Amino acid sequence: MKEKVIIVGGGISGLTAGIYAQRSGFDVLIFEKCATPGGVSTCWKRKGYMFEGGVHWLNGSGSDLDLHKVWREVGALQDNNPIYFKDPVYVLKNGKADLAIYRDAERTLKELSAYSPQDRKALRSIFRDVKMFRYFQSPVEGETRILDYIRMFPAILITPRLWMQSIKYYLSRIKDDDVRTLMEAVVAPVNNAMTFAYTLSGFFTGDSGYPSGGSLRMALNMADTFVKAGGQIRYNTAVEKVVDGGVYVNGELMKADAVIVTVDARTAIDKLFEKPLQDGWARRMRKLLVTSQTVFVGVGVEADLNHYPKSIVFKVPFRDGGVDVPFFVVSNYARDHYSPEGCTTVTALFPGYSYDWWKAAKEDGTYEAKKEAMAKRFIGILEEQIPETKGKIAVVDVATPITYQRYCDTYEGSYMSDWMPFTLTTNAPNRYRRGLYFAGQRTAYSGGLPPAVISGRLAVRLLCKDYGHKFTKE
Ligand SMILES: Cc1cc2nc3c(=O)[nH]c(=O)nc-3n(C[C@H](O)[C@H](O)[C@H](O)COP(=O)(O)OP(=O)(O)OC[C@H]3O[C@@H](n4cnc5c(N)ncnc54)[C@H](O)[C@@H]3O)c2cc1C
Structure with a gap:
C-alpha cells in the first residue's frame, strides 16, 4: 500500500x-x-476586469x-501560458523626460548616463555589480551542477557585500532623483541589494518575464x-x-x-x-x-491604454493606507485579455509595514471607509497622470495585509518571505x-x-x- x-x-x-x-x-x-x-x-475578477494580485515577473522565465x-516539470508553464517580456521594463513618467529600464543593459546604462552625467561613474559601478549576476540562478537541489556554481562564482563573491545593505542605501550614491527613483522601482528599497542586482540582471539576460x-x-x-x-x-x-x-x-x-x-x-x-x-x-x-507587506489597489478603466508602457513609475508621493512612499509603480494590463474590449485593468502595489494600521482600522470599524479613501486618492493621481482615465473608472478593488491574512493566513498579512538585509x-x-x-x-x-x-x-x-x-x- x-x-x-x-x-x-x-x-x-x-x-x-x-x-x-x-x-x-x-x-x-x-x-x-x-x-x-x-x-x-492569484488573480480575481470584478465586473469583467481581472486583477493580477500575484506574479509581476517570474524568475525562471528564461528557457535555459x-x-x-x-516550472515546466510541475506544469506551471505550458503551451496555454506563453511568457512575454515587457520592453521597456519600467518607464518613469513626470521626470525631466521619460526615462526607462530596457531589456538591453548597454542601452539602459547609456540613456541613464546621458540623462544624468554626474552619475556616470556610480551607474557604471552599479551595472558592473549587476553584470556579475549574469550567470546567477536560483540553485535547484539535484539540478544545479558544479559548472553552474563556477559560472555563478562572481555573483557569489559579491553577494555578502550586497546582502548586508539595503537597496535604498546601495542606490543612495546616485544623485539624480529621477534616475535613483527609477532604479528603486525595480525591487522595494527596504530589501537587500543582492535582490536588486539579481532582479535587474534577470531583465537584461532574458529572465523575469510574465506568463500570460x-x-x-x-x-x-x-x-x-x-x-x-x-x-x-x-x-x-x-x-x-x-x-x-x-x-x-x-x-x-x-x-x-x-x-x-x-x-x-x-x-x-x-x-x-x-x-x-x-x-x-x-x-x-x-x-x-521582519515581515514584508503590500497594499494592492486595482481599477478597471473604460479606456484603451495600450499606448502607455506596461509598467509606469509615478514619481508622486503617496501617503495613505498606512504607507508612505515617494513613488509607486502602476501596471497597465491593456490588451492582455484582463478587461472587456477597449478597456484596461490598472493596478499598483504599495509596499511598507501597514499591517498595524489596517488592523486598527478593522478594529475601530473604519476599514471599508479607509479602503475607499485610499482608492480615491489613487484614482485622483491616476487621472492627473493619465488624463484618459478621468471619469472612466468602472470598478475599484483594494486588498490589504488583512485581506492576505484572512484568505491565506500569512503572518501579519505578509505577501512573501522577507528579502531584507x-x-x-x-x-x-x-x-x-x-x-x-x-x-x-x-x-x-x-x-x-x-x-x-x-x-x-x-x-x-x-x-x-x-x-x-x-x-x-x-
Ligand atoms: C501582490 C503580490 C505580488 C507578488 N509578486 C511576485 C512576483 O512578481 N514574483 C515572485 O516571484 N513572487 C511574487 N509574489 C510572492 C509569491 O506569490 C509568494 O512568495 C508565493 O506565492 C508564496 O507561495 P507559498 O506556497 O510559499 O505560500 P502561500 O501562497 O501563502 O501558500 C500557503 C497556502 O496555505 C493555505 N493555508 C493557510 N492556512 C491553512 C490551513 N490551516 N489549512 C489549509 N490551508 C491553509 C493558504 O490559503 C495558501 O493557499 C507576490 C505576491 C503578492 C501577494
Whole structure:
C-alpha cells in the first residue's frame, strides 16, 4: 500500500510538493483553506476586469535556466501560458523626460548616463555589480551542477557585500532623483541589494518575464497536473492542527504517514501544532522576523491604454493606507485579455509595514471607509497622470495585509518571505523529523515564487529519502 501524505496548503509550494510526492509513489491529499489553488499568487475578477494580485515577473522565465525546467516539470508553464517580456521594463513618467529600464543593459546604462552625467561613474559601478549576476540562478537541489556554481562564482563573491545593505542605501550614491527613483522601482528599497542586482540582471539576460494568464493560470495548470497525476485537493478546507500521525480537519483526525506544512511557517509555528514550537529556529524566527507587506489597489478603466508602457513609475508621493512612499509603480494590463474590449485593468502595489494600521482600522470599524479613501486618492493621481482615465473608472478593488491574512493566513498579512538585509537566520527547516516537513514561505532564503517551488520540491526529496522512494521528476 502507498504511504499517505497530507499537504497543508495548496499555494505554489503545496502544489509543487503534491505533484512530486504523487509522482514519487505516495498517495497525496492537499487541504486548501481557499476556494482556488495558488495561495497569495492569484488573480480575481470584478465586473469583467481581472486583477493580477500575484506574479509581476517570474524568475525562471528564461528557457535555459534550471528553474524554468522545474516550472515546466510541475506544469506551471505550458503551451496555454506563453511568457512575454515587457520592453521597456519600467518607464518613469513626470521626470525631466521619460526615462526607462530596457531589456538591453548597454542601452539602459547609456540613456541613464546621458540623462544624468554626474552619475556616470556610480551607474557604471552599479551595472558592473549587476553584470556579475549574469550567470546567477536560483540553485535547484539535484539540478544545479558544479559548472553552474563556477559560472555563478562572481555573483557569489559579491553577494555578502550586497546582502548586508539595503537597496535604498546601495542606490543612495546616485544623485539624480529621477534616475535613483527609477532604479528603486525595480525591487522595494527596504530589501537587500543582492535582490536588486539579481532582479535587474534577470531583465537584461532574458529572465523575469510574465506568463500570460498570470498567477491564476499558473496555479490552475499546477492543480490540474497534480490531479492528473492522481492526487486529490479539498478546497475550502482548513487544517486545524497537525499531530503525530495526521491532521485534524473539522474536528476529525485524518491519518497520514507524513505531513508537509506549506502554510507561512511563522503562522504555523504558533497556530498549527498542539503546542507552539519552541525549537531554536522557531524562537529566532519569532524574535528576528521582519515581515514584508503590500497594499494592492486595482481599477478597471473604460479606456484603451495600450499606448502607455506596461509598467509606469509615478514619481508622486503617496501617503495613505498606512504607507508612505515617494513613488509607486502602476501596471497597465491593456490588451492582455484582463478587461472587456477597449478597456484596461490598472493596478499598483504599495509596499511598507501597514499591517498595524489596517488592523486598527478593522478594529475601530473604519476599514471599508479607509479602503475607499485610499482608492480615491489613487484614482485622483491616476487621472492627473493619465488624463484618459478621468471619469472612466468602472470598478475599484483594494486588498490589504488583512485581506492576505484572512484568505491565506500569512503572518501579519505578509505577501512573501522577507528579502531584507541579514535575514538568513530566520528560516524553518525543510525536514523537521521523519514524517514532518516544511515548505514555502520562510523555509528557503529570499522571497517570492522561486523559494516556494524549490522548497516544495526539496521537501519531497527529503520525504523520499526517509521512506525509501525514488524521487521522480516527471
Ligand atoms: C501582490 C503580490 C505580488 C507578488 N509578486 C511576485 C512576483 O512578481 N514574483 C515572485 O516571484 N513572487 C511574487 N509574489 C510572492 C509569491 O506569490 C509568494 O512568495 C508565493 O506565492 C508564496 O507561495 P507559498 O506556497 O510559499 O505560500 P502561500 O501562497 O501563502 O501558500 C500557503 C497556502 O496555505 C493555505 N493555508 C493557510 N492556512 C491553512 C490551513 N490551516 N489549512 C489549509 N490551508 C491553509 C493558504 O490559503 C495558501 O493557499 C507576490 C505576491 C503578492 C501577494
